[in-house]
Amino acid sequence: MKQMLKLVSIAWLAFASVTVAAQGNDVLDRVAVVVNDGVILQSEVDAMVQQIKVNAQQQDINLPADDVLRVQAIDRLVLQELQLQVARRAGVEVTDAQLEQTLVGIAQDAGINVDELREEITRSGLTWQNYRESIRREMTIGEIQRAAVRDRVYISPQEISNLSEMLDQMSDAEVEYRLSHILIGIRDGSSGDEVQDARERAEKLIERLNNGADFVEMAISASSGSRALEGGDLGWMSVNAMPTLFAEAVRDKRKGDLIGPIKSGVGFHILKIADTRGLETVEVEEVKARHILLRTSVILSDNRAKEQLAEIREQIINGEASFEDMAREFSDDPGSASQGGDLGWSETNIYDPAFKRVLDNSEVGAISEPFKSQFGWHIAEVTDRRIQDATERSKQNRAYQLLYRRKYQEELENWQQEIRDQAYIEQVVQ
Template sequence: MKLKTLLLTAMFSLSMSNLSVAKEVQIDKVAAIVNDGVVLQSEIDTIINRVKSRAKDDSQSLPSDDALRLQAMERLINQELLMQMAGRMGLQISDAQLDQTLMQMAKEQGGTLADLRKTIESSGDNYQAYREEMRTEMTTQQVLRSNVERRIYISLQEIENLLTILDQQGQTNEEYDIGHILIDLPVEGSTQDIEDAKIRAEKVIKLLNEGSEFKRIAIASSGGQKALEGGQLGWMGINEMPTLFAEAVKGKKAGEIIGPLRSGAGFHIIKIQEIRGRQVVETVEVRSRHILIKPSIIVSEEKAKSMLEGFVKDLNAGTADFAALAKEHSEDPGSALKGGEYDWTDPTTYVPAFRDALLSLEKDELSQPFRTNYGWHIVQLLGKRIADKTEIAKRNRAQQMLFNRKFKEESFAWQQEIREQAHIEILADE
């Protein structure tokens, strides 16, 4: 990412009678240098103000402004590193892709894009600024996926072992709502560093056991990625957690504080906030075929969409063959050679926009062009059936659990690595 504006002050000339006075007015200032980018004080203030506003609405107490500033700084440094990586990768989120995501968010909340905008503006936020924050969030998540997924390998033996464990457990439908605090360690921490971190972790546990609010302590003390959200990791099954957590929560009850748990990152403290049964797995399966066109330097967003609109027109008129179009034009290597066909699949495994477009169709009906993270699609529903829970479904679920666990672990490790390689300079307050 290019340097944000480095102009820290501006000079304004003021005429006062016969005396001309130059007054220095501070517009913004750099709080940290991250390689060839910066973190601005205004960005830190925005995060702090939002956390304070949310805490006020929830009647939640917060730690000191210094603690909030540190957490906001850490988040923005990590975000800046990921955005710089996105720039090197040539990764950009288009307006069409952003709008598709926002419309999906609005739909999940039972409203329209206009309703979402109204809600954002009524809360005092600027909608355009919110859009750009969402673009940044989508970009950083894509960078993470692109770089972390290649580090993950799941063997057939691991899947078999997990299937055996799931069968032995009997009760595989439990999910845990987890709160997390990390007392982190320097990369090459000394024995004294480790001892000091352990003492801090034990003090945190003591405060929590005495009734201190978990979210407030997490915001003030945690070095984890979800610190500013009060350490809330959300719901996850025992086989989706990092191995360290999974072993620790077995047999524990809601409300229990667990830790300190030592890992290479530091000392972890977790709280089991709630326990619930896992939802029943969807038994509907669909068979479909699609054509994917990816926007590029040569093919614009508009061109990709218009190409597919032309295909739909020809297909509905009976002047084109779907399989032939897919083999010639589709940029999905997994299905193009098969005429764009996907075999019977649980639709929940598809990205939300593709899943929703597919499930809105009747048998043999063809969709209009729509956008996902992968590009522009048209899809045709070839069939729908109710399927029993098969061994394949169980195996896929086990593989996804292993992937989720490894992704969390590798994501943290990879971000630590790129941070160690970066030039980061925190500028002192004046």
Template sequence: MKLSRLISTALCCCLSLSSIAAEQEIDRVAVIVDNSVVLESDIEDIVKRVKRNAAAAGQTLPSDTALRTQATERLILTNLQLQMAQRMGLQISDAQLDDTIRNIAQGENLSLEAFRQQVITEEGDYQRFRERVREEMITGEVVRANVQRRVYISPQEVESVMKLMDEQGASNEQYNLGQILIAIPNQASNDDITEAKSRADKVLQLLREGSDFKRIAIASSSGSNALEGGDLGWMNINEMPTLFSEAIRGRKKTDIIGPLRSGAGFHILTIFDIRGENVAEINEVKSRHILIKPSIILSEDRARTMLTDFVSKLRSGEADFAQLAKQHSEDPGSKLNGGELGWSEPDVFVPAFRDTLNRLQVNEISEPFRTEHGWHIAQVIDKRTVDATADKKRQQVYRMIFNRRFNEESTNFLRELRSDAHIEVRSEG
């Protein structure tokens, strides 16, 4: 009997070890990315999600091999950005994540619980969805922190663009562009350029013969939006790269444009849609904040705890916001004014700050939240709707130029990040 039990136990152990080994085999390392890895399960997760979204939209897709290539490249870039975020000490707290998901739910006109159930129905795992949103927030902050300092716009440039728009009678039309990028490597040889041009010409021929643009983009594009079918979203003509804006002038919806040569490679564009933008009024908030920056001396937890204590005292009436800002805030631009930031559109602030202001009611004080600048608490003092005056037009033109430059520099930044990394593909699926 004892021997029988031992054999039975040994068989159970073997089966258990076999099961673990099988799991490990399924979730093997697919790519080594500098000091981290991309797992096979992560690649499969993206492929399944793209297939699910395509099925819901009635869209055809390229081969699994093409999908896998795009998913792998997406994860490599994400991984590199997450590693950079770790070096920068950049984190997204659960409170920040909750605020963002709440805003997403509101954008879908759903309660948080209804949105959660929708995610579970569509994707099966709400926690995995949360972590994916957290990663997207982190990678967005990494790009923003590294690219913003590359962009400089002089007042003279803004005035020149405003004058040019007035002379041309520029409209407020927005374009929903699609892009297929046939990339060339850094320091490309003549053969590299010739080969890329040949591939671009073949793609162009397929599109002119009636192939679906989004399907070809997923299969062939090296752009960061390839898995979204090359969709670049809505842009005013002045927000686009100059190469694009000059090429689409006078074009109509569904036109195929290109190939256009840039330092990144050959671009083929289409116009998915065109719409007018008639913004007569702008919503602004008057706000103030207190910023505490973590450091070697002051930990993340201590910075957040300090602000939590401030919030408690402010809500109970034991402290005055302006006085606390003057004594403790580390934002030199606002602390002497009691933390006041004046009247602004929320969109001028980084996403976490913008989302917090949009959520707050007048006089409401936020819980502590984290941005790339440190830990904040914020209060909305007042809200108003104003006409789009000449000053507002100047701000809009500035933002158009900034968005165009930011998009161009973001592409350059990601290319540099990718080219400087050690990438070792261990598995092809």
């Protein structure tokens, strides 16, 4: 339940704007910020500031003055609006079926069903419709981020080889760091004086932190990083998963150490080692699964694909046909159809999120109800599960994923800065 309420809180914080339009017509709303051809309303800013206060009260965090919170709220809302505008121009849409699958996943992750999730959302003060749309917007932003950034990430075979060798030599006692982060941002093309001013502000922040100032409060007040409103918490990361600048800076540091300012292309970074822990040996669960895929088209609609898979499923369950034969005859996945739908042994994180969720929650031998992923409609069956030491087998893949995560985050921040720099943004004078 705590996990579910946390998700509710995140949705409130990230997309508080959707709750305001339905609050009534007693007060005339007004434009707070113009962002290209879109606007951010004052009510959206007020809603986000209010939710920041609610969250801070729940976590016993002292907040700065309202004008400082408003700056942070506007900054986040502007970035959201810019990304949604890019998504609209690119034609990125989240269908109702995709949204429903995600809501089912949110509920399952919290150990409840969708009806219970709806009740919790309603009790929290959100309408179910507004919550659904907030999740849709979150999914849309995630899609456009991945689409915009993934082609900018290049990883050479030599990088993978080098990191694989290093991972091979690392002991099980490798340390993970939980980092807190403050970014004093600089615009692309800033003058020397502007860069020096940012450096001085970062150095003054370091001085205040060394004199006992609370890092969480300073992050909320001053940081332009993407996690500012979470107190700068970046979560747990190994050295190999961090941005390169951070990895070099945290080596041999201890819990509680302050690091910085560290200059990068987007500004000056201040880090705090909030905690450390030794890595444990990780055993990986693999599943052996098979599926039947039907791709929709102008001839095969969503409804008909779902109905046809339901009919196929019923025939298999009733013993009228085998899964293998039906996959060979009907499946639109050329890679597995000839194998009777067999996907072999794999970790589920290699699959589409909707497909992964079904496999993670399926019992061995149970054929799922029809469900939709980005590839089409499926039925799937987990035929076996096993626990594997995947270290040797997935060494190359692990090296790639670590490099990708590191470079993806760097490129995401660069892309977000670029769309800011290219945008017309004007705060409306009150």
